[in-house]
Amino acid sequence: MDVQRVTVLGSGSWGTAFAKVLADAGRDVTMWARRREIAAEIRDSRGNTGYLPGVRLPENLTATEDAAEALDGADAVVLAVPSQSLRENLTRWRELLPAGAILVSLAKGVELGTLKRMSEVIAEISGAPEHQIVVVSGPNLAREIAREQPGAAVLACSDHERAMAIQRATSNAYFRPYTNTDVVGCELAGACKNVIALSCGMAAGMGFGANTMATLITRGLAEMARLGAKLGADAQTFAGLAGVGDLVATCSSPLSRNRTFGERLGRGETVEQAQQAAGGQVAEGVMSCSSIRELAQTTGVDMPITDAMHRVCHESLDPRAAGAELLGRQNKHEWS
Numbered sequence: 001m002d003v004q005r006v007t008v009l010g011s012g013s014w015g016t017a018f019a020k021v022l023a024d025a026g027r028d029v030t031m032w033a034r035r036r037e038i039a040a041e042i043r044d045s046r047g048n049t050g051y052l053p054g055v056r057l058p059e060n061l062t063a064t065e066d067a068a069e070a071l072d073g074a075d076a077v078v079l080a081v082p083s084q085s086l087r088e089n090l091t092r093w094r095e096l097l098p099a100g101a102i103l104v105s106l107a108k109g110v111e112l113g114t115l116k117r118m119s120e121v122i123a124e125i126s127g128a129p130e131h132q133i134v135v136v137s138g139p140n141l142a143r144e145i146a147r148e149q150p151g152a153a154v155l156a157c158s159d160h161e162r163a164m165a166i167q168r169a170t171s172n173a174y175f176r177p178y179t180n181t182d183v184v185g186c187e188l189a190g191a192c193k194n195v196i197a198l199s200c201g202m203a204a205g206m207g208f209g210a211n212t213m214a215t216l217i218t219r220g221l222a223e224m225a226r227l228g229a230k231l232g233a234d235a236q237t238f239a240g241l242a243g244v245g246d247l248v249a250t251c252s253s254p255l256s257r258n259r260t261f262g263e264r265l266g267r268g269e270t271v272e273q274a275q276q277a278a279g280g281q282v283a284e285g286v287m288s289c290s291s292i293r294e295l296a297q298t299t300g301v302d303m304p305i306t307d308a309m310h311r312v313c314h315e316s317l318d319p320r321a322a323g324a325e326l327l328g329r330q331n332k333h334e335w336s
């Protein structure tokens with residue numbers, strides 16, 4: 001199975017950085033951009049300054065605002081739009097997807113309303129079987145990868161051959177992708193860590209230090225892993241790149257949009273103010289805290305940090321009151 005021609009649908013931060021990873025691994029890449037001027041900038045000036053300032057894109061990467069043109073003849077199609085817009089976007093693209101193309105999901109979220117993981121949404125809308133869908137997860141802050149800082153990722157797919165085809169298509173001097181067959185665990189971990197990063201940002205915004213961060217990261221990991229166990233994920237995944245790896249990167253980096261969003265809330269800004277400051281870029285945890293909370297409630301899993309983030313973001317709970325509530329919960333055994 002050879003993947004040479006790849007289409008990336010979405011030209012935001014991660015879509016562009018991932019397109020560069022593919023191009024630097026020798027693939028021919030065409031990006032689709034919603035805005036004509038972004039497609040023109042990528043094509044003509046080799047940059048996407050709004051999302052990745054200072055990054056020069058390789059010559060074997062081009063862009064168009066025409067989805068049909070972008071998708072023509074693709075061996076693999078990378079879906080690089082925010083989770084809550086994936087259904088709507090994919091519905092417009094589904095007739096254009098080349099038969100048999102591997103569908104690669106970059107989004108980290110759980111759909112509001114349906115509570116579906118992204119690969120489930122992709123299978124439903126595209127009609128593709130699950131073994132044709134590869135999920136990318138791991139500690140992948142787009143700006144670091146676009147600057148060619150060394151990093152790794154997980155490519156999860158029930159079909160090892162397809163995971164390996166995408167592995168070959170993304171391996172380069174600065175990016176090391178590993179394969180994994182635990183699609184459920186990788187997707188849940190990627191979605192949940194954004195919510196925990198919101199909480200860490202919030203704690204930082206309130207002036208708290210390393211102990212508070214480590215507590216939120218560790219107890220966040222515990223609640224993510226509980227949800228994963230309930231939904232059939234492999235426990236090992238949470239100790240790997242998609243679990244603790246992504247959690248540590250996102251919770252501790254000022255480059256994370258989720259952490260930054262939380263930090264603004266912790267400093268006393270409203271959700272609307274934090275949203276405005278994000279300048280149209282997505283902090284997935286703000287929506288996923290609600291869908292993950294509902295998923296936890298319907299499956300009987302205790303996720304107190306996620307519940308608190310939902311109430312801060314959507315029910316006007318004050319971040320300090322949320323912190324006090326988390327500390328005031330009934331005492332318990334660490335692993336109960």
Ligand SMILES: NC(=O)C1=CN([C@@H]2O[C@H](COP(=O)(O)OP(=O)(O)OC[C@H]3O[C@@H](n4cnc5c(N)ncnc54)[C@H](O)[C@@H]3O)[C@@H](O)[C@H]2O)C=CC1
Pocket residue numbers: 010011012013014015016033034035051080081082083085089106107108109140141142143280281282284
């Ligand atoms: N930025 C990062 O470092 C990483 C992001 N991700 C995930 O990848 C997914 C995409 O993220 P980014 O590329 O960073 O997002 P972004 O906000 O930087 O870009 C989103 C792209 O999707 C397009 N788009 C199409 N329909 C849209 C809609 N209805 N609303 C908003 N944008 C729409 C935008 O025009 C833009 O090109 C997210 O689920 C994110 O969690 C995963 C790993 C790293």
Ligand SMILES: O=C(CO)COP(=O)(O)O
Pocket residue numbers: 108138139140141142194197246249250255256257258259282283284
């Ligand atoms: O998923 C990410 C890093 O792996 C990016 O996190 P943010 O969306 O918070 O920037």
